[in-house]
Amino acid sequence: MVKVSIVIPTLNRANLLKFALKSAVEQDYRNLEIVVCDDCSTDNTKEIVESFDNKNIVYVRPDKRLNMSDTLEFGLSKAKGDYITFLTDACYLLSDCISTAMKELERFNSKLAMWKNCGYFSSDWFEVQRKNTLYIPKVTFKNYLLNSKEYLEKFYNNIREPIIPKSINSLCHRSIIDKAIKRQGRFFLYPIPDHTSAASMLFNTPNFVFIDKPLFIGSVSSANIGASQSFNLGKGAQDFLKGFDQKLEDITFLGIYTTSSLIIKGLENVRKFYLDICPEINVRNAIGEIVDSLSKLEIYGTNVNDFWRILNDYITLQHQELKPFILKKKIKSKIKWRMVKIVRSLPYLYNFESLIRNAKILKGDKFKFNNIGEAAKILINKNRGK
Structure with a gap:
C-alpha cells in the first residue's frame, strides 16, 4: 500500500x-x-x-x-x-x-x-x-x-x-x-x-x-489569519506579517495589504520561474479583486484610505483605461458588502445567506x-x- x-x-x-x-x-x-x-x-x-x-x-x-x-x-x-x-x-x-x-x-x-x-x-x-x-x-x-x-x-x-x-x-x-x-x-x-x-x-x-x-x-x-485579512486587518493579519523580514510592498502587490493583493504577489513570484509557459495575470480582474477587498474592509469598519490612494495613483500612472471600470466596481462592491453585512447581522435572514453563498447552511443549534x-x-x- x-x-x-x-x-x-x-x-x-x-x-x-x-x-x-x-x-x-x-x-x-x-x-x-x-x-x-x-x-x-x-x-x-x-x-x-x-x-x-x-x-x-x-x-x-x-x-x-x-x-x-x-x-x-x-x-x-x-x-x-x-x-x-x-x-x-x-x-x-x-x-x-x-x-x-x-x-x-x-x-x-x-x-x-x-x-x-x-x-x-x-x-x-x-x-x-x-x-x-x-x-x-x-x-x-x-x-x-x-x-x-x-x-x-x-x-x-x-x-x-x-x-x-x-x-x-x-x-x-x-x-x-x-x-x-x-x-x-x-x-x-x-x-x-x-x-x-x-x-x-x-x-x-x-x-x-x-x-x-x-x-x-x-x-x-x-483569530483566523485569512478572516482577519478579509474583515479587519487585526491581530491575525498583523501576526502573519511579523513572520516576514521584507517590507509590506515586497510581499504584497503595490504594498496594499489585502488577501487578493497577497495572492497576486504570490502568483507573480511563481511566474518568475515559468516565464516560458506561464500566462500573465489578468490585470483588470486582479485590480477588481483588490477593489472588492478594500470595499469589504471599509464596510466592516477598517480605515483603508492609504490603500485607496496607492491604488488610485497606480491606476493613474499605469492603467488610465481602467478608471471607469474601477469606479463601477467600487460602487457595486460597496453596495454588495453593505447588503451582506445586514443579512449576516440578523439570524432570521439565513435563507438569504444561503442564496448568497449558493450553499446549504446547517445551524449548530438545530443539528446538534x-x-x-x-x-x-x-x-x-x-x-x-x-
Whole structure:
C-alpha cells in the first residue's frame, strides 16, 4: 500500500489541533504518516500530540519561530510519504478523504487530486448569522480528470477560480513537488503558500482529478489569519506579517495589504520561474479583486484610505483605461458588502445567506453540533445519504 503523509502545521492552538489531529488519526486509509510541525508553540501543543499515543504521528519542531511558508517547507522536509497533503490545525478531514483520493488517483491514472471544502464558522465568530454554522457547497458527487494548463490559465485570469488544487485541499505525489523544488529552489513560495503551491503543482503535472464531494472542513474563527485579512486587518493579519523580514510592498502587490493583493504577489513570484509557459495575470480582474477587498474592509469598519490612494495613483500612472471600470466596481462592491453585512447581522435572514453563498447552511443549534468535530459527523451522514 502506498504511503501517504499528512503534514499539520500548528502554532499555539492546541484547542483546535486536537480536532485536526483526531481527523487525521481516524482516516480509514491505513498506510499513513502524520507529521505535526509545531512552530515553537508555548501552550500544551506537545501534550495534545502525545495524548493520542499513535505510532503514525511524528512530532517535529524547528529551532526558531518561522513564517507560514517556511513552517510548511520545514514540515514537508520531514515527510516521507509517496503522496502528501497538508492540514491546518483549524481544519478537519472526513474519515474517507485519503482513501477516496487514492482510489480516484488510481482510477484516472493521475498524480494529483483535489476535493471540495466545507466551511465551519466557530461560535466566537463576530457575525451573529454565522456563529456555529456549517456551510456545505452544492456538489455533483462526480469526479473529473481536468487539464492543468487550462485551469492554470483560469487561475491567472481569475485569482478566485474555485477549482484549483491547493496544498490543503489536495493529495499530491512527491514527484510533482520534487519537480517544483528543482525549478524554484523550494516548494512553498511567499507570501501565501496555499496559492503559490497551487500554481507550482499545476505547472508540474499535466492533469489532476477533481472530486466534487466535500471531504474537508475548513474552520473560520475571529483569530483566523485569512478572516482577519478579509474583515479587519487585526491581530491575525498583523501576526502573519511579523513572520516576514521584507517590507509590506515586497510581499504584497503595490504594498496594499489585502488577501487578493497577497495572492497576486504570490502568483507573480511563481511566474518568475515559468516565464516560458506561464500566462500573465489578468490585470483588470486582479485590480477588481483588490477593489472588492478594500470595499469589504471599509464596510466592516477598517480605515483603508492609504490603500485607496496607492491604488488610485497606480491606476493613474499605469492603467488610465481602467478608471471607469474601477469606479463601477467600487460602487457595486460597496453596495454588495453593505447588503451582506445586514443579512449576516440578523439570524432570521439565513435563507438569504444561503442564496448568497449558493450553499446549504446547517445551524449548530438545530443539528446538534457545537464544534468542528461534531459538525463533521453531520457532514459524513449527509455524504452517505447524498
